[in-house]
Amino acid sequence: MTGSVIVTMMTEALARPHVLSLAAGFTDTASLPADAVREAVAGVLAGPEGKTVLQYGSNQGRAVLRDAVAARTAGLDGGGATPEAADVFLTNGSQQALHLAMQTLCDPGDIILVESPTYFVFLEILQGLGVRAVSLPVDAAGRLDPEGVATLLAGLRRRGEAERVKAVYLVSYFSNPSGNSLGEEEKIALAETLRRAGFHCPVIEDAAYRELYYKTPHPARSVFALEAWADFPKLYLGTFTKPFASGLKVGYGICDTPDWLARMLCFKGHQDFGTAHFNQALIEQALAAGSFDSHLSRQRERYREKMETLDTALREGGLDGLGWEWSRPTGGLYLWAKSPAGVSTAMGGDFYRQCLDEGVFYVPGELCFGEGAPAGDWVRLSFGVLEAEQLREAAARFCRAATALATPA
Amino acid sequence: MTGSVIVTMMTEALARPHVLSLAAGFTDTASLPADAVREAVAGVLAGPEGKTVLQYGSNQGRAVLRDAVAARTAGLDGGGATPEAADVFLTNGSQQALHLAMQTLCDPGDIILVESPTYFVFLEILQGLGVRAVSLPVDAAGRLDPEGVATLLAGLRRRGEAERVKAVYLVSYFSNPSGNSLGEEEKIALAETLRRAGFHCPVIEDAAYRELYYKTPHPARSVFALEAWADFPKLYLGTFTKPFASGLKVGYGICDTPDWLARMLCFKGHQDFGTAHFNQALIEQALAAGSFDSHLSRQRERYREKMETLDTALREGGLDGLGWEWSRPTGGLYLWAKSPAGVSTAMGGDFYRQCLDEGVFYVPGELCFGEGAPAGDWVRLSFGVLEAEQLREAAARFCRAATALATPA
Numbered sequence: 044m045t046g047s048v049i050v051t052m053m054t055e056a057l058a059r060p061h062v063l064s065l066a067a068g069f070t071d072t073a074s075l076p077a078d079a080v081r082e083a084v085a086g087v088l089a090g091p092e093g094k095t096v097l098q099y100g101s102n103q104g105r106a107v108l109r110d111a112v113a114a115r116t117a118g119l120d121g122g123g124a125t126p127e128a129a130d131v132f133l134t135n136g137s138q139q140a141l142h143l144a145m146q147t148l149c150d151p152g153d154i155i156l157v158e159s160p161t162y163f164v165f166l167e168i169l170q171g172l173g174v175r176a177v178s179l180p181v182d183a184a185g186r187l188d189p190e191g192v193a194t195l196l197a198g199l200r201r202r203g204e205a206e207r208v209k210a211v212y213l214v215s216y217f218s219n220p221s222g223n224s225l226g227e228e229e230k231i232a233l234a235e236t237l238r239r240a241g242f243h244c245p246v247i248e249d250a251a252y253r254e255l256y257y258k259t260p261h262p263a264r265s266v267f268a269l270e271a272w273a274d275f276p277k278l279y280l281g282t283f284t285k286p287f288a289s290g291l292k293v294g295y296g297i298c299d300t301p302d303w304l305a306r307m308l309c310f311k312g313h314q315d316f317g318t319a320h321f322n323q324a325l326i327e328q329a330l331a332a333g334s335f336d337s338h339l340s341r342q343r344e345r346y347r348e349k350m351e352t353l354d355t356a357l358r359e360g361g362l363d364g365l366g367w368e369w370s371r372p373t374g375g376l377y378l379w380a381k382s383p384a385g386v387s388t389a390m391g392g393d394f395y396r397q398c399l400d401e402g403v404f405y406v407p408g409e410l411c412f413g414e415g416a417p418a419g420d421w422v423r424l425s426f427g428v429l430e431a432e433q434l435r436e437a438a439a440r441f442c443r444a445a446t447a448l449a450t451p452a
Numbered sequence: 453m454t455g456s457v458i459v460t461m462m463t464e465a466l467a468r469p470h471v472l473s474l475a476a477g478f479t480d481t482a483s484l485p486a487d488a489v490r491e492a493v494a495g496v497l498a499g500p501e502g503k504t505v506l507q508y509g510s511n512q513g514r515a516v517l518r519d520a521v522a523a524r525t526a527g528l529d530g531g532g533a534t535p536e537a538a539d540v541f542l543t544n545g546s547q548q549a550l551h552l553a554m555q556t557l558c559d560p561g562d563i564i565l566v567e568s569p570t571y572f573v574f575l576e577i578l579q580g581l582g583v584r585a586v587s588l589p590v591d592a593a594g595r596l597d598p599e600g601v602a603t604l605l606a607g608l609r610r611r612g613e614a615e616r617v618k619a620v621y622l623v624s625y626f627s628n629p630s631g632n633s634l635g636e637e638e639k640i641a642l643a644e645t646l647r648r649a650g651f652h653c654p655v656i657e658d659a660a661y662r663e664l665y666y667k668t669p670h671p672a673r674s675v676f677a678l679e680a681w682a683d684f685p686k687l688y689l690g691t692f693t694k695p696f697a698s699g700l701k702v703g704y705g706i707c708d709t710p711d712w713l714a715r716m717l718c719f720k721g722h723q724d725f726g727t728a729h730f731n732q733a734l735i736e737q738a739l740a741a742g743s744f745d746s747h748l749s750r751q752r753e754r755y756r757e758k759m760e761t762l763d764t765a766l767r768e769g770g771l772d773g774l775g776w777e778w779s780r781p782t783g784g785l786y787l788w789a790k791s792p793a794g795v796s797t798a799m800g801g802d803f804y805r806q807c808l809d810e811g812v813f814y815v816p817g818e819l820c821f822g823e824g825a826p827a828g829d830w831v832r833l834s835f836g837v838l839e840a841e842q843l844r845e846a847a848a849r850f851c852r853a854a855t856a857l858a859t860p861a
Contacts, residue, residue, distance in 0.1 A: 075503040080730075084493045094484040097697035098837075135544055135724040142723045168722045288506035290729035313577045314551045315544040319728055320699035321489075428507075 063437035065353075066404035068219065068376060069428035070289045074345055079334035080288055083325040086332060092324070100320030102312050104133025104295075108327045112295050116267065116279065119253065119260065123268025126279070126297045132308060133318050137251050137280040137294030142168055143307040144247055144278050144296070148209040149174045154199070156211040158187075160379070160411035160421065162219050162249065165212060176413030179211070179233075185223065189232045195415070196240035210245040211237065216253035216261050220411050220423035221379040222372030227263040234271035245276035245303065251294075254339060255286050256374035257347035267297065276300040283326045286339050291322045346376060349426040349434060353378060356435045357424075360442025365449045376427040379408075381419055386448055388420040394448045401440040472846035474762075475813035477628065477785060478837035479698045483754055488743035489697055492734040495741060501733070509729030511721045513542025513704075517736045521704050525676065525688065528662065528669065532677025535688070535706045541717060542727050546660050546689040546703030551577055552716040553656055553687050553705070557618040558583045563608070565620040567596075569788070569820035569830065571628050571658065574621060585822030588620070588642075594632065598641045604824070605649035619654045620646065625662035625670050629820050629832035630788040631781030636672040643680035654685035654712065660703075663695050663748060665783035666756035676706065685709040692735045695748050700731045755785060758835040758843060762787060765844045766833075769851025774858045785836040788817075790828055795857055797829040803857045810849040 087096045103109070109131035117125035134140040149155070151173030157165070159178040169176050177199075180191025199205050211233070215225040237244070248266045266272040267279055282294040298304040311317075329335040354371050357363070357378075366383025382388050389395065390407045398405060408421025424441070426434055496505045512518070518540035526534035543549040558564070560582030566574070568587040578585050586608075589600025608614050620642070624634040646653070657675045675681040676688055691703040707713040720726075738744040763780050766772070766787075775792025791797050798804065799816045807814060817830025833850070835843055 069508050072504055072507050075506040077497045077503040077506065080506060081493065081497060084490065088486050088490060094486040095481055097484040097486065097489060097699040098481050099478050099698045135728070138722075139724050164722070164725070171718065171722050288730070289508045290506040290733075292724065292726075292728035292730075309580065313547075313573070313580050314723070315548050315701065316573070317701075319544070319701035319731055321697070322728055322731070324699075 062399070062402045062404055063429060063433055063440065064404040065424040065426070065429070065437050065441065066406045067428060068425050070285060070376075071342065071345055071349070071427055073430060074338075074342060076288055076334065076338045079329055079338055080291075080325065082332065082334060083328040086328045087321075087324045090328070096321050096324035098320065100317050100323060102317045103308055104131070104318060105320070105323045105327060108133060108323050108330075109295075111327065111330050112281070112297065116265065116281070116297060120264045120268035123264055123270070124273065126267055126299065130297050130299055130304065132296050132298070132304065132311070133323055134294045134296060134311070135315070135318050136284065136292045137249070137282040137296070138164070139311070139314075139318075140278070140280050140294060140296035140307070141165060141247070141249065143310050144210070145169065145172055145174065146310050147303060147306040148245065152207060153209045154204060154207045155209060156244075157413045158213060158218070159413070159416050160218075160220050160408060161212065161413065162214050163406065163410040165249075166410070166413060174209075178413045178415040180415070181417065185221075187225070187229045187233055189236045192233065192236045193240060196236070196242055200240065205242065208242055208244050210247050212247045212249065213266075214249045214251075215263070215265075216250050217255060217372060217375030219252065219375065220377050220406065220408070220421075222370075222375045222377050223379075224261040224374070225263060227269065230263060230266060230269060231271040234266075234269070234275065237275075243275060245278065245300070246272060247278045247280065249280045251280060251282050251285060252375040253281065255343065255346060255376065257343050257350070258373070261374065267299065276303055278303070283335070286342055287326070287329065287335055291325060293318060293322050293326050343374075346427070349429075349431070350378070352431045353424065353426040353434045353438055356438030357442065360438055362442050362445055365445050367445065376425055378424040378426065379421060380424060381421050383449070386420060386445070388422050394444060397444040397447055398441060401444045403437045403440040403444070405441070471808070471811045471813055472838060472842055472849065473813040474833040474835070474838070474846050474850065475815045476837060477834050479694060479785075480751065480754055480758070480836055482839060483747075483750060485697055485743065485747045488738055488747055489700075489734065491741065491743060492737040495737045496730075496733045499737070505730050505733040507729065509726050509732060511726045512717055513540070513727060514729070514732045514736060517542060517732050517739075518704075520736065520739055521690070521706065525674065525690070525706060529673045529677035532673055532679070533682065535676055535708065539706050539708055539713065541705050541707070541713065541720070542732055543703045543705060543720070544724070544727050545693065545701045546658070546691040546705070547573070548720070548723075549687070549689050549703060549705035549716070550574060550656070550658065552719050553619070554578065554581055554583065555719050556712060556715040557654060561616060562618045563613060563616045564618060565653075566822045567622060567627070568822070568825050569627075569629050569817060570621065570822065571623050572815065572819040574658075575819070575822060583618075587822045587824040589824070590826065594630075596634070596638045596642055598645045601642065601645045602649060605645070605651055609649070614651065617651055617653050619656050621656045621658065622675075623658045623660075624672065624674075625659050626664060626781060626784030628661065628784065629786050629815065629817070629830075631779075631784050631786050632788075633670040633783070634672060636678065639672060639675060639678060640680040643675075643678070643684065646684075652684065654687065654709070655681060656687045656689065658689045660689060660691050660694060661784040662690065664752065664755060664785065666752050666759070667782070670783065676708065685712055687712070692744070695751055696735070696738065696744055700734060702727060702731050702735050755836070758838075758840065759787070761840045762833065762835040762843045762847055765847030766851065769847055771851050771854055774854050776854065785834055787833040787835065788830060789833060790830050792858070795829060795854070797831050803853060806853040806856055807850060810853045812846050812849040812853070814850070
């Protein structure tokens with residue numbers, strides 16, 4: 044197995060402080076909620092449970108926090124079927140839930156259907172497990188294309204690969220890497236296409252960025268609440284710590300299929316028999332005290348400003364004039380930009396090396412695609428961790444690299 | 453896959469507060485270090501890093517804490533080869549390191565050599581991965597028997613199974629479940645026996661209880677420091693949180709084989725890309741402030757008292773007179789008792805049900821053995837979590853059950 048790209052990038056970012064990283068998916072440092080965490084610690088240790096929050100907890104996680112997850116998700120959906128606390132399990136970031144899902148569903152040679160683009164660490168997980176990622180076709184506007192999907196599914200069935208398809212994976216809110224969100228109608232059409240083709244596979248909806256909208260929530264309900272998905276096994280993923288304090292590492296999964304949930308919990312029992320109990324209690328306390336939500340409100344505004352800072356700096360640096368294309372997201376931590384024809388953004392390529400020479404990192408788009416991806420080259424630019432001045436400098440470096448590599452007119 | 457026994461037991465223990473559990477391996481609640489954690493939180497947030505401890509950390513873990521692990525382990529060994537910070541990785545409890553080791557070493561059908569008895573959750577991990585646990589033979593005194601081991605290894609080779617042996621696993625300090633520690637000469641003889649038989653497999657030394665001695669450390673050095681093991685791939689496991697605050701969940705592995713370490717880190721990158729950064733910083737702070745070690749000193753005394761309370765209550769309840777046998781451990785959290793001939797301690801058996809009727813849980817010894825275990829029936833009695841009065845009551849209930857099931861003379 045080769046090294047993990049995310050680990051390599053995190054290590055590079057930590058080790059080369061002079062290089063400005065638009066690659067690392069870190070969160071905003073300046074606004075990390077030290078006061079809220081201090082208060083939560085004081086609150087839990089002075090609360091009715093007292094020091095018992097420092098004892099082991101249960102494998103599935105604290106019941107009150109699982110209740111909060113269920114209620115919060117139902118609130119975000121605002122209608123349709125709602126999850127229950129018994130469906131919820133708490134994990135070491137939502138990443139662990141994703142990994143448990145793959146461990147329980149997949150054998151080597153199996154297939155997961157993914158978006159184009161999709162979360163690149165998920166593709167690494169699949170690669171590590173010997174599982175194929177097959178891209179769901181999109182139309183010219185980048186939307187899921189039901190006819191293309193139907194053709195893909197028919198082809199899989201014709202080649203005897205239908206039984207190898209173990210799940211469809213959707214990063215449906217302010218996606219990592221594209222910033223794109225799926226519309227309710229897109230999700231419904233996908234369910235209907237799968238059903239018509241006889242693919243009744245589990246759906247995994249990764250909603251890690253759902254609450255990181257800038258002004259208004261993305262209006263689409265989750266697959267949990269959509270009637271079209273009612274008879275599919277479902278796993279919904281989220282995190283409390285990316286929008287709050289990423290160093291606390293508490294995520295969750297919600298699974299409506301008891302047997303699948305039991306198998307994930309069995310694996311988790313072997314891996315760690317429970318996420319740090321103290322951290323769960325801190326999140327529970329911050330939610331109850333309101334500090335979680337007041338912090339989140341400020342984060343939304345902060346990430347919107349950062350996005351605008353980077354977007355503006357790239358435009359002022361002339362990137363769009365060089366033929367690069369991107370749109371402004373309405374939530375999340377990423378700009379997803381397409382390079383002009385002839386400029387490869389591949390890892391280790393001319394443009395990548397030029398960027399390193401200028402002192403700026405990005406995530407090459409090639410890492411974000413499964414089999415059958417559309418042609419073209421992209422970059423993921425993360426604006427989560429850098430401060431405004433650094434974002435402007437990183438954008439200037441990126442634009443200089445793009446100018447140096449631009450094809451003469 | 454069947455449910456995890458540890459998870460079932462933890463759930464039962466949490467759900468049936470009227471039953472006194474001598475099964476759950478929880479830690480002492482009354483002495484949980486609320487003040488030390490409060491101070492550590494204040495210390496890290498006011499320290500030079502400030503709120504950045506709430507940001508993501510690295511996959512391998514904080515360098516200063518990895519340094520501390522290496523130095524602490526070298527100090528415990530007091531001689532021989534010493535590990536370096538680069539060999540150390542920080543995990544969600546030492547359990548995660550153990551699981552990563554198995555994921556990277558084993559395929560279904562492989563074999564791990566284990567002690568009799570061994571850590572039962574480890575056996576569950578192996579079962580989950582389709583891996584066989586084969587017991588290392590012991591002599592009448594319960595010590596590793598080099599001749600028996602040589603015969604076992606020869607048999608494995610004869611049957612063409614030598615290449616399937618992927619590691620030897622030792623719980624060598626105040627073992628879970630037996631409380632037993634391996635002598636230096638036992639470890640050395642094992643290495644020599646393996647080498648002579650051409651088994652040059654990795655060794656995993658699980659030292660989770662090493663620092664939980666009551667009066668003096670167990671004098672044997674670890675496999676890291678023993679010349680006899682120098683040319684074997686080695687993984688040494690430990691935890692900061694079992695002897696401090698189990699709800700913080702920070703363990704570690706030390707691996708001297710770069711390729712194996714890299715593969716474990718790659719898996720960890722996929723599972724969570726780093727243990728909660730905040731928790732690592734808290735442990736680092738508690739170590740630096742001295743509160744970790746002063747707490748540990750008090751814990752040793754406390755667990756010694758609890759062991760003596762349970763041991764005395766069982767003797768006063770007449771358990772030894774009924775033919776039960778056990779010895780007093782010199783560290784750790786467990787009494788390991790052998791039932792008289794004719795009394796099965798099996799899960800769901802007469803004695804097990806009698807204990808439930810009386811209102812006391814134990815871990816059936818049968819869960820703690822791999823293939824080729826010695827005859828006989830045992831129980832693991834944990835005294836970590838119950839208070840003195842509860843321990844006396846639990847012992848009384850256990851003795852009543854034993855009396856009810858005793859074979860008439």
